[in-house]
Amino acid sequence: MVTCTTTLMPIYMVTLMPSNFKFRRLLLTSAMVAPLVASLPSLAFAALTKATASELVNRLVGDINKVIASGKSEPAMVRDFEKLFIKYADVPIMARYALGVDGRRASKGQMRSFTKAFQGYISSKYGRRFREFIGGSLEVKSTRKIKTGFEVKSIALLKGQAPFEVTFLVSDKSGKGKFYNMFIEGVNMLLTERTEIGAMLDRRGGNIDKMIADLKKIA
Amino acid sequence: MRLMQRSVFAATVLILTGMLSACATQSVEQRAAGEFFDPFEPTNRKVHAFNKVLDKAIFRPASTGYVGFIPEPIVTSLTHFAVNLSMPGVVVDAVLQGDFKTAGNGLARFLINSTVGIAGLADPSTDFNIPRADTDFGETLYVWGVGEGPMVELPFYGPATTRDAVGIVADFFTSPLTFSPVRPVDNIGFYASLLERMADRGNFSDTIDSILYESADSYAQARIIYLQNRRFELAGDGVDGYGDLYDDPYADIYGDPYAE
Numbered sequence: 001m002v003t004c005t006t007t008l009m010p011i012y013m014v015t016l017m018p019s020n021f022k023f024r025r026l027l028l029t030s031a032m033v034a035p036l037v038a039s040l041p042s043l044a045f046a047a048l049t050k051a052t053a054s055e056l057v058n059r060l061v062g063d064i065n066k067v068i069a070s071g072k073s074e075p076a077m078v079r080d081f082e083k084l085f086i087k088y089a090d091v092p093i094m095a096r097y098a099l100g101v102d103g104r105r106a107s108k109g110q111m112r113s114f115t116k117a118f119q120g121y122i123s124s125k126y127g128r129r130f131r132e133f134i135g136g137s138l139e140v141k142s143t144r145k146i147k148t149g150f151e152v153k154s155i156a157l158l159k160g161q162a163p164f165e166v167t168f169l170v171s172d173k174s175g176k177g178k179f180y181n182m183f184i185e186g187v188n189m190l191l192t193e194r195t196e197i198g199a200m201l202d203r204r205g206g207n208i209d210k211m212i213a214d215l216k217k218i219a
Numbered sequence: 220m221r222l223m224q225r226s227v228f229a230a231t232v233l234i235l236t237g238m239l240s241a242c243a244t245q246s247v248e249q250r251a252a253g254e255f256f257d258p259f260e261p262t263n264r265k266v267h268a269f270n271k272v273l274d275k276a277i278f279r280p281a282s283t284g285y286v287g288f289i290p291e292p293i294v295t296s297l298t299h300f301a302v303n304l305s306m307p308g309v310v311v312d313a314v315l316q317g318d319f320k321t322a323g324n325g326l327a328r329f330l331i332n333s334t335v336g337i338a339g340l341a342d343p344s345t346d347f348n349i350p351r352a353d354t355d356f357g358e359t360l361y362v363w364g365v366g367e368g369p370m371v372e373l374p375f376y377g378p379a380t381t382r383d384a385v386g387i388v389a390d391f392f393t394s395p396l397t398f399s400p401v402r403p404v405d406n407i408g409f410y411a412s413l414l415e416r417m418a419d420r421g422n423f424s425d426t427i428d429s430i431l432y433e434s435a436d437s438y439a440q441a442r443i444i445y446l447q448n449r450r451f452e453l454a455g456d457g458v459d460g461y462g463d464l465y466d467d468p469y470a471d472i473y474g475d476p477y478a479e
Contacts, residue, residue, distance in 0.1 A: 093469060094468070125429070128429075129429075132425070132426070162351060181468065185448050185451055186448050186452065187451070188447055196439075196440060199439055202435075203435055
């Protein structure tokens with residue numbers, strides 16, 4: 001009995017001592033950290049770095065070039081571009097930004113169907129433009145850290161034209177590294193689309209459902 | 220006649236600069252957010268509608284015909300020719316801006332392309348890796364610290380800030396190689412730049428059509444695209460007017476799509 005209490009005593013004492021907080025905190029943190037440490041390799045892989053951000057843009061450009069070179073019909077290409085758009089872009093955040101202030105009065109269901117319509121609209125609008133890129137190339141020039149992620153600057157070289165700048169903004173705030181905006185010679189895609197979506201809404205007396213229905217028709 | 224030409228120019232510049240000084244009220248933040256100052260919007264929209272009619276009836280068909288029927292190397296050659304004729308003006312503007320590097324490049328390009336490049340029809344300067352030289356009087360005014368001023372839609376041209384409108388008018392009437400109403404042979408620069416614009420209109424037909432004829436509000440689209448692009452051209456990278464355009468959609472006040 002006595003030996004038992006003596007052996008137990010120090011531990012009991014320790015837990016009562018003022019420093020016990022330190023001890024417990026240590027235990028607690030190590031308990032929490034252990035699984036984190038185990039999963040560290042996968043975390044490091046997922047987190048966006050300068051290198052992975054520019055690699056993302058390179059892969060995107062490579063995939064776009066593949067679609068252009070496939071020689072498929074225009075509707076088939078647009079469908080392929082839509083898949084790439086979903087894969088590489090943070091579509092929900094882009095759609096919400098494009099809807100702007102009107103997003104506040106949109107229901108969850110409206111937001112969902114708008115996001116879907118927006119995705120088709122962007123794919124078809126910009127996909128058709130990519131035809132002008134046939135025979136051209138996009139080279140990543142530099143990458144730098146910005147508040148939300150990374151800015152990847154590239155130069156587009158098209159036949160018989162002065163080179164122009166295309167910039168992608170990449171972030172992993174969605175949980176995955178994805179691009180969320182694009183600038184072509186300073187023209188902000190999201191801002192321009194917000195203007196367009198706003199004009200479409202104005203034309204339809206602010207009716208979100210009508211606008212979504214018409215957006216689907218364009219796409 | 221020269222005198223009349225100059226007085227027309229002087230009057231236009233006076234009117235336009237009057238507009239400039241009257242309205243320099245926009246803050247840096249407003250400009251960075253892609254905002255614009257467009258107090259004459261109703262008038263501008265009317266001019267825009269006129270420009271669209273003109274484009275549809277004349278400019279678009281002429282341009283698509285031009286790039287469709289004339290072989291590409293000739294179109295490119297004529298564009299080189301027009302760009303070369305604009306070089307003396309570019310050099311003058313670059314000097315006025317204190318940008319002697321661009322002035323030197325422009326001068327070198329003009330001398331080389333006018334001789335080796337057969338009167339500017341070819342562009343050997345690019346093969347010799349001489350950087351492109353491109354500026355205008357609108358940029359000179361920007362360098363001198365003149366504000367953008369209100370938006371104006373110029374007939375036969377498109378959207379411009381007042382500052383750029385002054386620049387366009389000044390460039391047009393002062394370039395010795397561009398405009399002369401009395402000696403038609405002197406107008407070669409004007410015709411050449413018209414062909415250059417037709418080549419652009421024809422080559423980028425789909426993109427321009429999508430802005431003018433497929434958007435819900437072509438005036439608003441043309442205005443915002445022009446303004447962003449021009450500010451980018453003038454400010455370059457990371458200077459005012461560009462840096463803040465990186466506003467954060469993830470921090471948008473309208474709600475978080477990842478909240479669910």
